[in-house]
Amino acid sequence: MMPQLIPDSEQVMSILKKTGAFREGHFVYPSGQHTPHYFQMPLAFRYYDTARVLAVALSRKLRLEKVVSSALPKLSIISPSPGGIPVAFAVREALTADQIYWAEREEGKRMFRQYVNAGEVSPAVIVDDISRTGDAIKDTVNLVREMGTKVIGCGTIVRFKGSPDHIEIPGEDDPVPVLSLVEFDAKWYDDGDSCADCKKGVPEEHVRF
Numbered sequence: 001m002m003p004q005l006i007p008d009s010e011q012v013m014s015i016l017k018k019t020g021a022f023r024e025g026h027f028v029y030p031s032g033q034h035t036p037h038y039f040q041m042p043l044a045f046r047y048y049d050t051a052r053v054l055a056v057a058l059s060r061k062l063r064l065e066k067v068v069s070s071a072l073p074k075l076s077i078i079s080p081s082p083g084g085i086p087v088a089f090a091v092r093e094a095l096t097a098d099q100i101y102w103a104e105r106e107e108g109k110r111m112f113r114q115y116v117n118a119g120e121v122s123p124a125v126i127v128d129d130i131s132r133t134g135d136a137i138k139d140t141v142n143l144v145r146e147m148g149t150k151v152i153g154c155g156t157i158v159r160f161k162g163s164p165d166h167i168e169i170p171g172e173d174d175p176v177p178v179l180s181l182v183e184f185d186a187k188w189y190d191d192g193d194s195c196a197d198c199k200k201g202v203p204e205e206h207v208r209f
C-alpha cells in the first residue's frame with residue numbers, strides 16, 4: 001500500500017472526533033448563536049502524536065507551494081493567537097523554518113509583543129488551528145505588513161466554508177490561498193427561536209467562545 005502523505009479530510013475529522021476536538025451536540029455561544037457542533041482544537045494538540053500528524057500534514061500542503069518551499073529556511077511561521085502556537089511550532093519543525101511569532105490580544109487589539117522588531121522578520125506563513133471567519137488571519141496579514149514583512153502563505157487545520165479560501169494582500173497582485181486539511185460546512189442558528197435542537201428540547205451546552 002502506498003503511504004498516504006497527506007491524510008484526507010475524513011481521516012483528519014476522525015482524529016478530531018477521537019481526541020474530543022470535534023464535538024456534536026447543542027451548543028450556545030456567548031453571542032446567542034446556536035450550533036450543533038463545536039471545535040475545541042487544543043484537545044487534538046494535547047496529544048503529541050496527533051498534534052504531529054496534523055501539523056506535518058499541514059506543512060506538506062504548505063511545502064507544495066513553490067513560493068513557500070523556495071523561501072526555506074528563511075521563513076517565519078506566525079500564529080494569529082496563542083491558540084495557534086502548537087500548530088506554529090510543529091509546522092516550523094516539519095518545514096525547518098527559522099522563526100516563530102504569535103500575536104495576542106491586548107485590550108481587544110491583536111498585536112505582537114513589544115520589541116518584536118520590524119526588519120528582522122523573515123517572509124511569513126500564517127498558521128492557525130481553525131479559521132471560522134477569516135478575521136484572525138486578515139488581522140495578522142495587516143500586522144505582518146506593518147512590520148515590513150511579506151505574507152507568502154496561510155494554512156489552518158480546519159477552515160469553515162464561509163471563511164475566505166484566499167486572502168488579498170494589499171499591494172500584491174495575487175491573493176494567497178488559505179490551505180486547510182478540512183473544509184467544514186458549519187451550521188449556525190442566529191438564536192434559539194430558529195434552532196432545530198431547541199425545538200426538539202435537546203439540553204444546551206454553553207461554550208465560552
Ligand SMILES: [Zn+2]
Nearest residue numbers: 034195197198
Ligand atoms: Zn438551540
